[in-house]
Amino acid sequence: xxxxxxxxxxxxxxxxxxxxxxxxxxxxxxxxxxxxxxxxxxxxxxxxxxxxxxxxxxxxxxxxxxxxxxxxxxxxxxxxxxxxxxxxxxxxxxxxxxxxxxxxxxxxxxxxxxxxxxxxxxxxxxxxxxxxxxxxxxxxxxxxxxxxxxxxxxxxxxxxxxxxxxxxxxxxxxxxxxxxxxxxxxxxxxxxxxxxxxxxxxxxxxxxxxxxxxxxxxxxxxxxxxxxxxxxxxxxxxxxxxxxxxxxxxxxxxxxxxxxxxxxxxxxxxxxxxxxxxxxxxxxxxxxxxxxxxxxxxxxxxxxxxxxxxxxxxxxxxxxxxxxxxxxxxxxxxxxxxxxxxxxxxxxxxxxxxxxxxxxxxxxxxxxxxxxxxxxxxxxxxxxxxxxxxxxxxxxxxxxxxxxxxxxxxxxxxxxxxxxxxxxxxxxxxxxxxxxxxxxxxxxxxxxxxxxxxxxxxxxxxxxxxxxxxxx
Amino acid sequence: xxxxxxxxxxxxxxxxxxxxxxxxxxxxxxxxxxxxxxxxxxxxxxxxxxxxxxxxxxxxxxxxxxxxxxxxxxxxxxxxxxxxxxxxxxxxxxxxxxxxxxxxxxxxxxxxxxxxxxxxxxxxxxxxxxxxxxxxxxxxxxxxxxxxxxxxxxxxxxxxxxxxxxxxxxxxxxxxxxxxxxxxxxxxxxxxxxxx
Numbered sequence: 001x002x003x004x005x006x007x008x009x010x011x012x013x014x015x016x017x018x019x020x021x022x023x024x025x026x027x028x029x030x031x032x033x034x035x036x037x038x039x040x041x042x043x044x045x046x047x048x049x050x051x052x053x054x055x056x057x058x059x060x061x062x063x064x065x066x067x068x069x070x071x072x073x074x075x076x077x078x079x080x081x082x083x084x085x086x087x088x089x090x091x092x093x094x095x096x097x098x099x100x101x102x103x104x105x106x107x108x109x110x111x112x113x114x115x116x117x118x119x120x121x122x123x124x125x126x127x128x129x130x131x132x133x134x135x136x137x138x139x140x141x142x143x144x145x146x147x148x149x150x151x152x153x154x155x156x157x158x159x160x161x162x163x164x165x166x167x168x169x170x171x172x173x174x175x176x177x178x179x180x181x182x183x184x185x186x187x188x189x190x191x192x193x194x195x196x197x198x199x200x201x202x203x204x205x206x207x208x209x210x211x212x213x214x215x216x217x218x219x220x221x222x223x224x225x226x227x228x229x230x231x232x233x234x235x236x237x238x239x240x241x242x243x244x245x246x247x248x249x250x251x252x253x254x255x256x257x258x259x260x261x262x263x264x265x266x267x268x269x270x271x272x273x274x275x276x277x278x279x280x281x282x283x284x285x286x287x288x289x290x291x292x293x294x295x296x297x298x299x300x301x302x303x304x305x306x307x308x309x310x311x312x313x314x315x316x317x318x319x320x321x322x323x324x325x326x327x328x329x330x331x332x333x334x335x336x337x338x339x340x341x342x343x344x345x346x347x348x349x350x351x352x353x354x355x356x357x358x359x360x361x362x363x364x365x366x367x368x369x370x371x372x373x374x375x376x377x378x379x380x381x382x383x384x385x386x387x388x389x390x391x392x393x394x395x396x397x398x399x400x401x402x403x404x405x406x407x408x409x410x411x412x413x414x415x416x417x418x419x420x421x422x423x424x425x426x427x428x429x430x431x432x433x434x435x436x437x438x439x440x441x442x443x444x445x446x447x448x449x450x451x452x453x454x455x456x457x458x459x460x461x462x463x464x465x466x467x468x469x470x471x472x
Numbered sequence: 473x474x475x476x477x478x479x480x481x482x483x484x485x486x487x488x489x490x491x492x493x494x495x496x497x498x499x500x501x502x503x504x505x506x507x508x509x510x511x512x513x514x515x516x517x518x519x520x521x522x523x524x525x526x527x528x529x530x531x532x533x534x535x536x537x538x539x540x541x542x543x544x545x546x547x548x549x550x551x552x553x554x555x556x557x558x559x560x561x562x563x564x565x566x567x568x569x570x571x572x573x574x575x576x577x578x579x580x581x582x583x584x585x586x587x588x589x590x591x592x593x594x595x596x597x598x599x600x601x602x603x604x605x606x607x608x609x610x611x612x613x614x615x616x617x618x619x620x621x622x623x624x625x626x627x628x629x630x631x632x633x634x635x636x637x638x639x640x641x642x643x644x645x646x647x648x649x650x651x652x653x654x655x656x657x658x659x660x661x662x663x664x665x666x667x668x
Binding site for chain 2: 015016020021022024026028029035036038039042043047049052054055056057058063064076078079081082085094096116117119122127128129142143144145146147148150151154155156157159161193194197198224225227229248250254255257258261293314315317318321411412413430432433434435438
């Protein structure tokens with residue numbers, strides 16, 4: 001019997017296999033940031049252990065970093081301490097770091113692909129659950145905890161039980177006004193936040209093949225929101241084209257050898273998945289969440305659901321609790337929900353194509369009164385590119401704030417937060433209670449919906465907008 | 473790491489499903505660079521509510537958390553495990569755990585016992601009707617006992633062995649350094665390096 005893509009990558013990285021023990025898996029690329037690494041480095045120091053492969057390790061500052069006044073010392077002392085701790089640790093252990101202000105700084109999951117470090121067939125880990133992003137290249141990429149960060153730093157391996165595999169077949173083609181974000185929100189709503197537990201998801205089908213690398217990253221990024229530690233897409237010409245010429249892409253004969261390897265990275269025709277799910281991209285509408293977990297989502301044309309409409313008691317209780325926290329009444333059309341803030345950014349939707357899509361919607365318009373719109377590029381390079389294309393001017397004329405790169409309001413570890421009771425339409429990945437600031441309420445949306453919501457002030461899609469009036 | 477064979481302590485019934493790690497410990501507490509002292513951060517937002525279970529006696533001093541399905545979803549933050557441990561929890565029982573949380577717990581000696589949802593419901597009833605009832609989490613017998621309930625508990629076999637022996641994962645892997653050295657000699661040269 002043939003193998004799935006995930007099994008091929010797994011099998012190529014087994015350092016040691018023994019009866020009754022997890023496989024010991026080799027890690028090709030270890031990405032590090034300031035939040036989940038300090039205790040791991042401290043562990044190494046206490047045990048007198050070096051970092052085994054600094055040349056397979058890369059660090060960046062993203063979670064805590066401010067998006068304003070980045071040339072000044074970080075005002076929050078605990079944030080500043082954590083950043084300074086990363087700088088000291090990287091210097092001590094010989095790890096390359098892209099600090100705040102550096103041209104390569106940005107969200108770790110935007111930086112890896114941008115540098116060409118993320119490549120097909122690699123094993124990639126990071127102390128961050130959205131490491132699943134890198135699976136878009138056909139890498140086996142997953143988030144790990146701090147103990148595992150220390151383990152990888154010390155040994156460049158991890159003991160792991162094999163995952164099961166699940167095929168997510170996305171058939172048909174997306175319609176105008178919908179995007180990769182709507183695909184993944186629909187997948188999560190279908191299989192639930194626990195549906196992918198224990199699985200690697202492989203996204204397949206016509207709709208996936210048509211997507212750009214950036215859109216594929218959006219999809220793989222949120223695999224963890226369905227409970228799956230990793231999501232993958234088989235590499236193809238789109239993938240190879242994206243990587244070619246990037247700073248860390250192989251060159252010359254190495255490129256040819258790499259390409260030959262990469263082309264074998266697809267699920268064999270006679271391979272079997274442990275589970276399969278199919279959705280029709282052509283039937284999708286813009287998707288938004290109404291609750292406090294990413295599985296609580298519906299098409300924008302729907303209304304806030306009645307908790308009693310759910311089949312099992314646990315879902316009913318979760319929905320009641322979510323509606324109370326979100327301050328929503330059953331039956332309210334989702335389009336009528338007003339927001340205070342629109343956040344465009346994050347490792348899910350902070351890349352250049354996301355900013356282009358949002359800018360195309362808001363061009364020549366003014367934001368709704370009283371709505372704050374924050375645009376935070378995923379990396380410094382993305383910010384530069386957007387400025388070259390004049391997107392920053394489009395956003396600022398719209399009335400949005402144009403910020404520096406980082407995780408920002410996705411998780412509110414820096415000053416970019418919702419105030420208690422405030423409501424956002426956010427292109428990020430989690431609508432958990434308090435995720436974007438204590439008491440804040442989050443609706444997850446695509447960049448297109450975020451932009452249109454900024455125009456109307458209530459959850460909207462571009463199709464809901466009047467034509468823009470030329471301003472000059 | 474301390475060995476874990478069995479533990480008996482006050483059970484805390486938490487009827488929430490989908491308890492994500494942002495609830496277990498909000499992001500603002502992740503700025504610390506220490507590995508201890510996270511007890512104040514555990515369920516920080518929920519603890520502002522007087523009716524929250526950990527604000528009530530005798531649950532306040534509980535050490536076995538009995539939670540709804542899909543516990544520990546979301547962020548990979550191991551701080552969630554540290555906060556539970558620092559507060560005094562020795563074990564969490566649920567019908568389903570998120571993968572990363574479960575892995576992190578195993579590294580830190582917090583037992584994550586998977587029980588049938590029916591057994592969880594039975595235990596909730598006992599803990600709510602008789603607050604302060606103790607729950608025994610028996611790793612050796614792969615079993616949870618509470619009043620007259622005896623429930624089978626599913627735990628990863630290798631993790632169980634490691635916890636019962638109190639073994640550190642990194643030290644175990646470093647025994648196989650030769651295998652890692654061998655593997656590295658056969659890695660393709662086109663694989664990327666971060667230092668050039």
